Amino acid sequence: xxxxxxxxxxxxxxxxxxxxxxxxxxxxxxxxxxxxxxxxxxxxxxxxxxxxxxxxxxxxxxxxxxxxxxxxxxxxxxxxxxxxxxxxxxxxxxxxxxxxxxxxxxxxxxxxxxxxxxxxxxxxxxxxxxxxxxxxxxxxxxxxxxxxxxxxxxxxxxxxxxxxxxxxxxxxxxxxxxxxxxxxxxxxxxxxxxxxxxxxxxxxxxxxxxxxxxxxxxxxxxxxxxxxxxxxxxxxxxxxxxxxxxxxxxxxxxxxxxxxxxxxxxxxxxxxxxxxxxxxxxxxxxxxxxxxxx
Numbered sequence: 606x607x608x609x610x611x612x613x614x615x616x617x618x619x620x621x622x623x624x625x626x627x628x629x630x631x632x633x634x635x636x637x638x639x640x641x642x643x644x645x646x647x648x649x650x651x652x653x654x655x656x657x658x659x660x661x662x663x664x665x666x667x668x669x670x671x672x673x674x675x676x677x678x679x680x681x682x683x684x685x686x687x688x689x690x691x692x693x694x695x696x697x698x699x700x701x702x703x704x705x706x707x708x709x710x711x712x713x714x715x716x717x718x719x720x721x722x723x724x725x726x727x728x729x730x731x732x733x734x735x736x737x738x739x740x741x742x743x744x745x746x747x748x749x750x751x752x753x754x755x756x757x758x759x760x761x762x763x764x765x766x767x768x769x770x771x772x773x774x775x776x777x778x779x780x781x782x783x784x785x786x787x788x789x790x791x792x793x794x795x796x797x798x799x800x801x802x803x804x805x806x807x808x809x810x811x812x813x814x815x816x817x818x819x820x821x822x823x824x825x826x827x828x829x830x831x832x833x834x835x836x837x838x839x840x841x842x843x844x845x846x847x848x849x850x851x852x853x854x855x856x857x858x859x860x861x862x863x864x865x866x867x868x869x870x871x872x873x874x875x876x877x878x879x880x881x882x883x884x885x886x887x888x889x890x891x892x893x894x895x896x897x898x899x
Contacts, residue, residue, distance in 0.1 A: 608652060610723055614716040615645035615751050616701055616776065617708030617744065618894055619858045621802065621823035624792050632743075632759045633789050636802050638823070640753040640769055640894040642776065646709060647698040648676065648716040652724040656680055656692040660699050667703035667782070668710070675714040675741055682737035683721055690725050702888050704782035706858030708744040715748030753895055755804045764804035769895035770813040773873040777845065777880060778862040778888040779837045788859035791830025817852055817866065824855070831860035838863065841887075848876040864894070 618640050625634040646662070658677050660670040668674065676695050684690050695717060701709035718734050721727070727734065729750065738745040743760035752766035802823075810816040832838045838861050845854035845865035850872030854865045867873040870893065877891035 609649050610652070610720050611647065611649040612716040612719050613645060613751075614648050614701075614709070614712040614748075616642040616890075617712055617748060617751075617858075618642060618774075618776070618864055619706070619825065620820055620855070620894070622825040622827060622858065623802070623823075624789070624794075624826040626794070627792075628759075633792070634758055635760070636755070636757050638753070638767075638802060638807060638820075639747055639756055640772070641751045642774070642890075642894055643892045644700075644890055646701050646713055646716070648713055648720065649696045650693050650717070650720040650724060651696075652691050652693040654693055656684075656695075658695045658697060660697045662697070662699040664699040664701060664703055664709075665697075668697070668699045670697075675710040675745070676717045679714040679717050679737055679741040679745060680721060682740045683718060683733065686733040686736055687725070687727075690721065692721070693724065695720075702778045702780075702782075702862065704784055705778045705862040705888075706783070706785075706856065706860045707776070707778075707862050708748055708858065711742050711744035711748045712751070714738065714741050714745045715751060718745075718749055755802050755807065767804065767808050768811075769807075770811065770816055772813065772816070772894040773867045773870040774892060774894045775845065775848075775865045775867065775873050775877045775880070776857070776862055776888075776890045776892075777841050777864070779835075779841050779884070780886050780888065781835050781837060781861050783831055783835055783859060783861045785859040787834055788827045788831045791833055792827060793830075795826065820853055820855075820866075825857075827859050828856045831856060835861050837861070844880065844884075845876075848879060851876065862888075866894075
């Protein structure tokens, strides 16, 4: 039987997101505290032979399996840097919504790099992995090693991993796609920018209540332009805030997915059930944020 390797591709959640400025090249510099969920897509690799990708799962149609899929892009980017690398057949179980502010495609690409490293005996800190990640997309570097971090620049500047307390959470997407470019296009600089994120200070927030208090002082600068484009996001946030036990609700990334943080895992699971029953066309998932998701 051929060897098959498998890796998780966990959802990426922007617990905070500040947009610092628009660069001359059109990209925006950001600062964000990122955590990963204990659920997401699943990717497998059968090493050897031609590079291929087969996609299945509830979000397969939206993800596509063509040349624009980030799994294939990042594999080709690594092959360009490692000419003798063994590629192979990827299979992607796509469960995360697409264009949802969860870095789903980037998470898939990060998992692909980890699998190719495993298949080819490459060290996880091989600089060619990071170079391929950076060449593929802004969120791919942070998804290469799926642990909580502060990310800056256009996503290429990463702090050391952070050990955040586990945060019971509910993630909700109302079934609308919101391209990142559109959300950024509506951003306007704030009159009074917030304080910069200090990774050393965040690392000291070892208690869950401490972390929640800190997160409450932060925001997502793309939330307002995203709501202007997709007003249903405001409805999702309002629904989350009304649920028993919800301590903080915010949009992730460029949207349209929002998250609610809850006091307990039981409260998060119950909240998810309530939302699924009321909004059967929404994507709703309960789990935990934080920790090492590789």
